[in-house]
Amino acid sequence: MKSLSIDIETYSSVSLQKAGVYKYAESPDFDILLFGYSVDGGEVKVVDLACGEKIPTYIIEALSDESVIKWAFNAQFERVCLSNYLEEWLSPESWHCTMVWSATLGLPLSLEGVGAVLGLEKQKLTEGKSLIKYFCVPCVPTKVNGGRTRNIPQHDMEKWEKFKAYNLRDVETEISIQKKLSRFPVPDYIWDEHHLDQEINDRGIGLDMTFVNKAISIDGKSRDELTKKLQNITDLDNPNSVVLMKGWLSDNGLEMDSLGKKVVAETIKTAPKHLADVLSLRQQLAKSSVKKYTAMQTAVCKDSRARGMFQYYGANRTGRFAGRIIQLQNLPQNHMSDLKEARSLVRSGNYDALELLYDDIPDTLSQLIRTAFVPQDGRKFIVADFSAIEARVLAWLAGEKWRMQVFAEGKDIYCSSASQMFKVPVEKHGINGHLRQKGKIAELALGYGGSVGALTSMGALEMGLNEDELQPLVNAWRNSNPMITALWWDIDRAVKTTVREHISTEVAGLRFTYESGFLFMRLPSGRRLAYVKPRMGVNQFGSESVTYEGIGATKKWERLESYGPKFTENAVQAIARDILIFAMQTLRNCSIVAHVHDELIIEADRRMSLDAVCEQMGRTPPWAKGLLLRADGYECDFYKKDKK
Numbered sequence: 001m002k003s004l005s006i007d008i009e010t011y012s013s014v015s016l017q018k019a020g021v022y023k024y025a026e027s028p029d030f031d032i033l034l035f036g037y038s039v040d041g042g043e044v045k046v047v048d049l050a051c052g053e054k055i056p057t058y059i060i061e062a063l064s065d066e067s068v069i070k071w072a073f074n075a076q077f078e079r080v081c082l083s084n085y086l087e088e089w090l091s092p093e094s095w096h097c098t099m100v101w102s103a104t105l106g107l108p109l110s111l112e113g114v115g116a117v118l119g120l121e122k123q124k125l126t127e128g129k130s131l132i133k134y135f136c137v138p139c140v141p142t143k144v145n146g147g148r149t150r151n152i153p154q155h156d157m158e159k160w161e162k163f164k165a166y167n168l169r170d171v172e173t174e175i176s177i178q179k180k181l182s183r184f185p186v187p188d189y190i191w192d193e194h195h196l197d198q199e200i201n202d203r204g205i206g207l208d209m210t211f212v213n214k215a216i217s218i219d220g221k222s223r224d225e226l227t228k229k230l231q232n233i234t235d236l237d238n239p240n241s242v243v244l245m246k247g248w249l250s251d252n253g254l255e256m257d258s259l260g261k262k263v264v265a266e267t268i269k270t271a272p273k274h275l276a277d278v279l280s281l282r283q284q285l286a287k288s289s290v291k292k293y294t295a296m297q298t299a300v301c302k303d304s305r306a307r308g309m310f311q312y313y314g315a316n317r318t319g320r321f322a323g324r325i326i327q328l329q330n331l332p333q334n335h336m337s338d339l340k341e342a343r344s345l346v347r348s349g350n351y352d353a354l355e356l357l358y359d360d361i362p363d364t365l366s367q368l369i370r371t372a373f374v375p376q377d378g379r380k381f382i383v384a385d386f387s388a389i390e391a392r393v394l395a396w397l398a399g400e401k402w403r404m405q406v407f408a409e410g411k412d413i414y415c416s417s418a419s420q421m422f423k424v425p426v427e428k429h430g431i432n433g434h435l436r437q438k439g440k441i442a443e444l445a446l447g448y449g450g451s452v453g454a455l456t457s458m459g460a461l462e463m464g465l466n467e468d469e470l471q472p473l474v475n476a477w478r479n480s481n482p483m484i485t486a487l488w489w490d491i492d493r494a495v496k497t498t499v500r501e502h503i504s505t506e507v508a509g510l511r512f513t514y515e516s517g518f519l520f521m522r523l524p525s526g527r528r529l530a531y532v533k534p535r536m537g538v539n540q541f542g543s544e545s546v547t548y549e550g551i552g553a554t555k556k557w558e559r560l561e562s563y564g565p566k567f568t569e570n571a572v573q574a575i576a577r578d579i580l581i582f583a584m585q586t587l588r589n590c591s592i593v594a595h596v597h598d599e600l601i602i603e604a605d606r607r608m609s610l611d612a613v614c615e616q617m618g619r620t621p622p623w624a625k626g627l628l629l630r631a632d633g634y635e636c637d638f639y640k641k642d643k644k
Contacts, residue, residue: 001039004062005071005178006078007170009034009163011150013138019298020308020325021077022204025084026301032085033135036167041178044171046164050153060086066094073098073111073174076198076308092198098177100194101186103313105518106530106550108557115173117532117549117557118180122172131163183516190527193581196588197312197321204305205593205601208374208638211347212296215365215372218351219290222361226285233278240285249275259286287362292369295326309594316551317529318574321595328596333641334367343371343638373594373639375603382610383642384617384633385599386583388413389576394447396627397508397572398487407628414440421476437463442477448572449488449565450474491571492564495519499534499546510571519548521571524623525578529570537561579629582621587613601639610635 012030014023024030035047035055047053062068063082072078075097083090102114115123134151141147145155153160230239234248242259249256254275256267264283268276299306306326314322323329336342342364345353358364375381386392391413395403406416418426418439426432426439441463445454452470460470478485487508494505498512499519505512511522519534537547539561552558580598587600590613594601602613610633617631634642 001058001062001068003040003069003071004059005038005041005044005171005175006082007036007072007167007174008032008078008081009036009132009136009167010081011136015298018295018325021080022201022301022307023299025081030081030084032081034164034167036171038171038175041175044168044175046168048153048164050160064088064090066091068094070095071098071174071178073114073170073177075099076201079198080308089202092195092202095198096186096191097194098174100190100313101181102177103316104186104190104319104528104530105181105184106316106532106548108551109314109316111170111173111177113557114177118177120173120176120180122169122176124173125166125169127162128166128170131159131166134159135163184518187526193585194312196581196584197310199588200584200592200595201308201310203591203593204301204307205309206305206374206376206603207296207300207372208347209297209300209304211343212293212300212372214349215293215346215368216290216297217349218346218354218361219293219365221351222365223285226281226362230278230281230285233274233281239282245282249278261286284360284362287366290365292326292331293365293372296372299325317570318577319527319529320573320577328594331370331596332366334370336364336367339368339371339640343368370640371638373601375593375637378606379603380606380608381636381639382602382604382608382613382633383599383636383639384602384610384614384631385597386576386579386617387630387632389579389598389629390572391443391447392628393572393575393579394484394568396624397510397568397575398481398483399508400481400483403481404626404628407630410630412436414443417443417477417480420480421473438465438469438473441465442473446474446477447484448569449563488564488568490564491567495546495562495564495567496536496544500536519546521567521574523571523574523578525575525621526623527574527578529574531562539563575624579621579624583617583619583631586616586619 010030010032012024012027014027014030016024031050033050035049036044037047037059038044047055049055063070063086070079072095075095079090079092079095099109103109107114107117112124134156135153138149139145139151141149227239230236234245236244236248238244245259246256252275254267254271256263259282261283264279268279271279296306299308301307309323309325309328311322311324313319342354342358345357346365346368354361354364388407391403392407394400395407402420403413403416406413412428414436415426415428416439418432418435421439421442422432422435424432424435426435428436441455441458441460445458445460451474455465455470455473461467465473490507491510494507494512497503498505498514502514509524513520513522514534517533519531521529521531523529531548532550534546534548537545537559539545545561545563547559547561549557550560552560576598580595583600584592584595587602590608591603592600593603600617604613614631614633618629620627620629
């Protein structure tokens with residue numbers, strides 16, 4: 001036996017979507033109902049475990065045999081579930097994931113979606129959702145079903161036979177995908193990256209559940225008090241209702257089209273005091289400070305660790321990781337100087353002290369969310385991240401020498417950019433320091449072809465810039481970065497030539513090829529980005545552009561348009577991702593527990609050197625000669641955002 005293709009159907013009262021597979025499989029009522037498998041791509045067999053059948057011994061042995069490759073679509077699910085079922089932790093090393101394979105080619109992240117795009121003969125059966133709902137999750141007790149909370153095969157044998165057929169078809173579909181994609185095999189280093197990702201997901205990150213539970217309790221009390229205050233002022237039964245609040249404000253002389261965060265914040269500045277107070281209280285009430293805490297409560301495993309927070313190749317275009325469950329990628333920042341003290345008050349449940357010391361309890365709880373993540377007793381967190389990684393990669397790729405010099409000398413890129421744009425010296429908190437903000441917003445908004453619209457959406461007007469300043473700012477940035485501007489359009493021409501003529505082109509170490517209905521962009525690392533079914537089309541502005549198929553803003557599979565600056569952005573973000581992976585592999589033995597964007601969180605022995613970690617992380621990969629990297633970091637006894 002060389003390979004084993006697997007698909008399982010399971011039962012658990014824990015929500016897979018909300019809690020993730022680790023908590024799901026830990027549930028006391030977790031069970032595997034069906035085990036579909038195929039040896040070496042041969043006949044698919046289904047073991048009906050729910051009706052007393054047993055998985056053959058040689059298959060059980062193959063599951064822990066590192067020489068046998070186990071295949072599944074979203075293999076993490078099968079591996080974790082089977083680990084719990086067998087009471088033996090299965091190493092990710094011999095598991096390959098067809099979903100990852102699909103993702104490397106820019107295909108959807110669902111079995112159904114991949115089957116449809118590839119036009120497979122044997123596609124996933126559509127009745128699966130209703131069968132899963134019937135057999136795999138608890139049911140509502142009714143008079144008709146005799147008050148039961150779970151459906152078993154004997155309750156509907158016809159449905160059960162259909163469920164077995166569904167399980168069998170899933171394995172067939174998975175094998176069909178493998179055959180269809182066989183001309184584009186996944187390189188070994190990608191599987192190694194995936195195994196590293198699984199190691200990190202398996203390890204998990206510690207949660208201080210005493211703190212989490214107290215934070216939820218305090219939030220509930222705070223919300224009750226805020227609601228009562230607003231009820232007393234407005235006489236509204238539900239002051240959190242947008243419709244009711246708009247009506248009350250209107251009756252009191254304040255017309256508002258929206259109660260969105262930004263609009264309310266602006267209105268508070270000019271509204272009469274009694275109305276501003278109401279809006280301020282409602283802002284506090286509307287703040288969803290507790291959602292992350294409840295997600296922690298839902299996902300935490302028996303050993304007080306959260307697992308499965310990261311999805312390898314979750315970002316379709318670039319191959320970057322995506323966040324799952326608690327979503328560490330969008331945690332609120334903390335700006336409090338007394339973080340430790342505030343955290344201690346919450347942990348002890350001291351509501352009165354919190355109310356006395358902090359005007360806004362929801363905001364305080366929101367700023368403390370990061371601190372729920374803690375290392376094991378006797379250890380510390382080392383948090384290290386890359387400094388201006390995208391700006392460095394973009395400068396290196398384009399050969400923008402003045403920018404590379406800035407990084408070589410360890411200077412502030414925002415000051416240097418402003419200085420380059422306005423032809424005057426700019427120092428943070430010094431000469432022409434007011435220009436740094438303009439340099440910063442230009443850097444963040446304009447690197448990938450952005451113009452006035454990009455500056456506006458980045459909040460340029462809220463930061464004090466005037467509308468008539470925006471276009472000159474765009475012009476100044478582009479004029480001071482001619483190599484980057486040239487790179488956008490060099491890439492644009494190269495991609496168009498490859499798609500139009502099906503010939504290979506190369507720009508700045510990026511190689512574009514057309515193969516069997518895919519456009520590939522080969523990165524300096526050797527990894528390839530894939531664009532499905534590329535062709536020449538017309539964009540929204542009536543100009544010729546490259547289009548391809550992918551997941552759009554509506555989360556649906558559709559035809560998307562792109563152009564030089566956008567392909568540049570894909571390349572830069574993908575290279576930054578490859579650098580992060582290189583750092584993760586360098587520090588593989590250092591107990592990485594999480595990564596957020598360009599940041600690594602390590603659960604370290606207290607003797608471990610921060611400087612040594614940053615030095616290792618800042619190593620330039622051998623494929624990126626001339627790229628200047630820098631990693632900075634800090635140590636902490638709970639996770640936080642260091643104020644640099």
